[in-house]
Amino acid sequence: MSLPIVRTVADLRAQVSAWRQAGLRTALVPTMGALHDGHLTLVRHGRELADRVIATVFVNPTQFGPNEDFSRYPRDEAGDAAKLASAGCDLLFAPTVDVMYPAGFATSIDVGPVTSRWEGAFRPGHFQGVATVVTKLLLQAGADVACFGEKDYQQLCTIRQLVRDLDIPVQIEGVPTVREADGLALSSRNAYLSPEQRQVAGQLNRVMRGVIDRLHAGEAVDAVLSAGTKALLDAGFTAVDYLALVDALTLEPLTVPAPGRLICTARLGGVRLLDNMAV
Amino acid sequence: MSLPIVRTVADLRAQVSAWRQAGLRTALVPTMGALHDGHLTLVRHGRELADRVIATVFVNPTQFGPNEDFSRYPRDEAGDAAKLASAGCDLLFAPTVDVMYPAGFATSIDVGPVTSRWEGAFRPGHFQGVATVVTKLLLQAGADVACFGEKDYQQLCTIRQLVRDLDIPVQIEGVPTVREADGLALSSRNAYLSPEQRQVAGQLNRVMRGVIDRLHAGEAVDAVLSAGTKALLDAGFTAVDYLALVDALTLEPLTVPAPGRLICTARLGGVRLLDNMAV
Numbered sequence: 001m002s003l004p005i006v007r008t009v010a011d012l013r014a015q016v017s018a019w020r021q022a023g024l025r026t027a028l029v030p031t032m033g034a035l036h037d038g039h040l041t042l043v044r045h046g047r048e049l050a051d052r053v054i055a056t057v058f059v060n061p062t063q064f065g066p067n068e069d070f071s072r073y074p075r076d077e078a079g080d081a082a083k084l085a086s087a088g089c090d091l092l093f094a095p096t097v098d099v100m101y102p103a104g105f106a107t108s109i110d111v112g113p114v115t116s117r118w119e120g121a122f123r124p125g126h127f128q129g130v131a132t133v134v135t136k137l138l139l140q141a142g143a144d145v146a147c148f149g150e151k152d153y154q155q156l157c158t159i160r161q162l163v164r165d166l167d168i169p170v171q172i173e174g175v176p177t178v179r180e181a182d183g184l185a186l187s188s189r190n191a192y193l194s195p196e197q198r199q200v201a202g203q204l205n206r207v208m209r210g211v212i213d214r215l216h217a218g219e220a221v222d223a224v225l226s227a228g229t230k231a232l233l234d235a236g237f238t239a240v241d242y243l244a245l246v247d248a249l250t251l252e253p254l255t256v257p258a259p260g261r262l263i264c265t266a267r268l269g270g271v272r273l274l275d276n277m278a279v
Numbered sequence: 280m281s282l283p284i285v286r287t288v289a290d291l292r293a294q295v296s297a298w299r300q301a302g303l304r305t306a307l308v309p310t311m312g313a314l315h316d317g318h319l320t321l322v323r324h325g326r327e328l329a330d331r332v333i334a335t336v337f338v339n340p341t342q343f344g345p346n347e348d349f350s351r352y353p354r355d356e357a358g359d360a361a362k363l364a365s366a367g368c369d370l371l372f373a374p375t376v377d378v379m380y381p382a383g384f385a386t387s388i389d390v391g392p393v394t395s396r397w398e399g400a401f402r403p404g405h406f407q408g409v410a411t412v413v414t415k416l417l418l419q420a421g422a423d424v425a426c427f428g429e430k431d432y433q434q435l436c437t438i439r440q441l442v443r444d445l446d447i448p449v450q451i452e453g454v455p456t457v458r459e460a461d462g463l464a465l466s467s468r469n470a471y472l473s474p475e476q477r478q479v480a481g482q483l484n485r486v487m488r489g490v491i492d493r494l495h496a497g498e499a500v501d502a503v504l505s506a507g508t509k510a511l512l513d514a515g516f517t518a519v520d521y522l523a524l525v526d527a528l529t530l531e532p533l534t535v536p537a538p539g540r541l542i543c544t545a546r547l548g549g550v551r552l553l554d555n556m557a558v
Contacts, residue, residue, distance in 0.1 A: 009446060106391025107410075107444035113385055131386075132445075139418075139446045165386035166411075167288060167418045 003085040005092045009140045012093050016054070016142050024051035028143035028170075029089070030134060033057040034074040034188035038178040040087040042147040045175045047088050049145045055084050056093040056137055058100060062108075063129030074191055093141070100136060108132050111158045111165070114251055118263060119154050119274070122241055130155055131162050138163070138170050146170050151177040151185050153263060153276040157251060177275075179205065185275050197268040203235035204266055204275050211243070212279055215257050221245055222255070232266050241265040241272065245279060282364040284371045288419045291372050295333070295421050303330035307422035307449075308368070309413060312336040313353035313467035317457040319366040321426040324454045326367050328424045334363050335372040335416055337379060341387075342408030353470055372420070379415060387411050390437045390444070393530055397542060398433050398553070401520055409434055410441050417442070417449050425449050430456040430464050432542060432555040436530060456554075458484065464554050476547040482514035483545055483554050490522070491558055494536050500524055501534070511545050520544040520551065524558060 006012050016026050027046030031039050039055075046053040057080055064070035081092055108128045115127035138146060148156050156174050163172050178186045183205030184198075193201055211228040215221065229240045243264045245254045254260045263276040285291050295305050306325030310318050318334075325332040336359055343349035360371055387407045394406035417425060427435050435453050442451050457465045462484030463477075472480055490507040494500065508519045522543045524533045533539045542555040 013448070104440075105444050106393065107388060107441055108391070109386060109388050109445075111386050136444075136446050139448060142448060161383075162386055165384050165415075167415050169292070169418060169421065 003081045003089060003092050005081065005094055007093075007095055008099060009095075012054070012091075012140055013142065015091055019052050020142075025145070026050050026141070026143040027053045028137065028141045028146040029053060029055045030137050030146065030148070031055060031057055031080075032059045032073065032188065033080050034076065034191070035080045035083045036178075036186045036188060036190075038149055038151060038186035040083060041178050042149060042175050043084060043087040043089045045173065046145065046147045049147075049171075049173060050143075052090045053088065054091045054093055054141060054143060055089045056095075056141075058093075058095055058133070058137070060100070060129060060133040061097060062101070062132060063126050065123055065125065068123070069189075069192075074188060093137075100133065109135055109162065109166075111162050114154070114157050114161050117251060117253075118242055118244070118246075119265065122265070122272075127155070127158050131158060134159055135162065135166065135168065138168050143170060145173055147173045147175050149177060150174050150276065151187065152274065153261060154251060157249065182206070183209070185273075187273070189271055189273075192271045193268060197271065200236035200268055201273055204232065204237070204264065204273055205277075207231045207235065208243075208262055208264055208275060208277055212262055212277060215245065215262070215279055218257060221257060228264075232264075236268075237266040238269055239267040241267065248278070282360045282368060282371050284360065284373055286372075286374055287378060288374075291333070291370075291419055292421065294370055298331050299421075304424070305329050305420070305422040306332045307416065307420045307425040308332060308334045309416050309425065309427070310334060310336055310359075311338045311352065311467070312359050313355065313470070314359045314362050315457075315465045315467065315469075317428055317430060317465035319362060320457050321428060321454050322363060322366040322368045324452065325424065325426045328426075328450075328452060329422075331369045332367065333370045333372055333420060333422060334368045335374075335420075337372075337374055337412070337416070339379070339408060339412040340376060341380070341411060342405050344402055344404065347402070348468075348471075353467060372416075379412065388414055388441065388445075390441050393433070393436050393440050396530060396532075397521055397523070397525075398544065401544070401551075406434070406437050410437060413438055414441065414445065414447065417447050422449060424452055426452045426454050428456060429453050429555065430466065431553065432540060433530060436528065461485070462488070464552075466552070468550055468552075471550045472547060476550065479515035479547055480552055483511065483516070483543065483552055484556075486510045486514065487522075487541055487543055487554060487556055491541055491556060494524065494541070494558055497536060500536060507543075511543075515547075516545040517548055518546040520546065527557070 027050035029042045109131040111131050182202030184202045214224045248261045265274050306329035308321045388410040390410050461481030463481045493503045527540045544553050
């Protein structure tokens with residue numbers, strides 16, 4: 001069965017309106033394509049919360065920095081559409097850049113302190129790009145619920161803050177990270193890893209689980225994080241951008257063991273791998 | 280007849296949803312209160328476009344600068360409610376600051392170049408405050424149409440750009456300025472004028488009409504604007520923040536006579552008077 005695809009906001013809204021008039025609830029799953037089982041889990045989760053599921057595929061240029069991988073980001077619409085159909089998706093919204101950012105477009109949204117550390121510090125402007133495109137997608141679709149992966153945890157926190165602050169009428173659902181057998185979080189960028197790098201990549205989550213065990217045992221936060229960073233470098237990671245215990249909502253660092261979130265970005269050559277877990 | 284008043288987003292949305300389910304269209308008229316006939320004209324205009332009209336009264340702290348008149352801005356909810364009822368308004372939304380900006384609120388919206396000159400230059404941060412609160416009000420209400428006065432012309436251009444850029448599902452209606460017999464544009468801040476200043480204030484629109492006549496006659500833009508500025512100072516204005524011929528959409532200055540907008544802000548003591556007219 002082939003998946004219906006719309007490319008304009010008018011066509012998208014017409015479908016959501018028709019469903020709403022028929023008494024059906026709609027879930028939205030925004031993606032940048034290059035879909036893997038993590039995305040398909042979002043679609044299946046959306047189906048549990050709503051009667052119809054719309055996925056969006058849009059590689060958003062405004063959330064990439066000038067030296068990042070926008071132009072080489074993997075794109076495969078036909079493959080994505082087939083995967084979405086098999087997961088029970090009802091509609092694909094795949095707009096062009098001109099539809100999302102017509103000539104004269106000028107607005108940007110800043111979600112404040114939750115965006116300033118961690119990924120925000122390493123990728124200036126990234127979360128303004130995310131916040132602006134997510135606002136547009138949410139308002140274009142007018143869905144009842146929208147599903148985002150916990151894998152990009154700071155992004156999820158940013159979107160929750162954005163939706164609350166601007167009173168966007170949608171329910172935001174965070175969906176747990178899907179992992180490979182060795183613990184590696186699924187990510188479209190894993191495709192960039194060489195076979196040797198892929199072996200190292202699995203150590204990221206293993207080291208993080210070790211850090212959490214030591215935090216749960218009451219060891220000092222600073223010492224445990226330093227040891228975790230050293231373990232990642234010893235395992236073969238090129239650099240550790242950050243490994244931090246943070247408040248689960250504000251993402252401010254925690255200096256004593258407390259319920260929160262362990263977040264990490266480690267590099268393998270030019271590839272940045274993100275992961276996070278509840279503490 | 281007394282006007283129903285709601286103070287929470289949930290109560291506002293419940294009323295709009297009930298009207299929508301009954302097949303009724305809703306118009307929104309955002310205001311900061313201190314209502315005059317210009318506001319009531321917006322309500323009457325809303326009634327022509329929709330079946331029900333909601334006015335909002337919220338003196339938005341984030342659009343006032345640190346040395347501006349937030350604390351002394353005129354407030355009279357009972358008087359405002361009576362005027363709104365007489366103009367055919369169906370509901371007043373009058374939230375507190377805590378409802379609009381609960382603890383932890385952090386998001387702001389920048390609408391780009393249209394906000395940078397003119398009022399944006401004289402009031403840093405003003406249009407970010409306007410854009411953010413208007414986005415919230417539009418998304419809180421979910422009305423079909425929203426009415427704004429042409430009197431705050433740069434604000435109207437900012438809101439049009441914002442709604443287009445973020446795909447906010449609402450129709451924006453600009454409504455012509457209502458004037459006193461001598462041409463003075465109605466404004467809540469006119470209440471700050473002394474009787475002597477009020478006499479001078481009427482010269483603002485008279486001088487602008489003279490400028491437009493000379494532009495229509497094909498005189499050089501620079502010379503006409505300089506003469507207009509001098510005429511305002513001669514008439515008794517304390518200062519002229521700007522008198523400019525601009526593109527009607529981008530607000531970029533026009534240096535040769537062309538269809539556009541003549542915009543002006545002139546001061547009388549501490550009061551800034553704004554006006555604008557089509558050219």
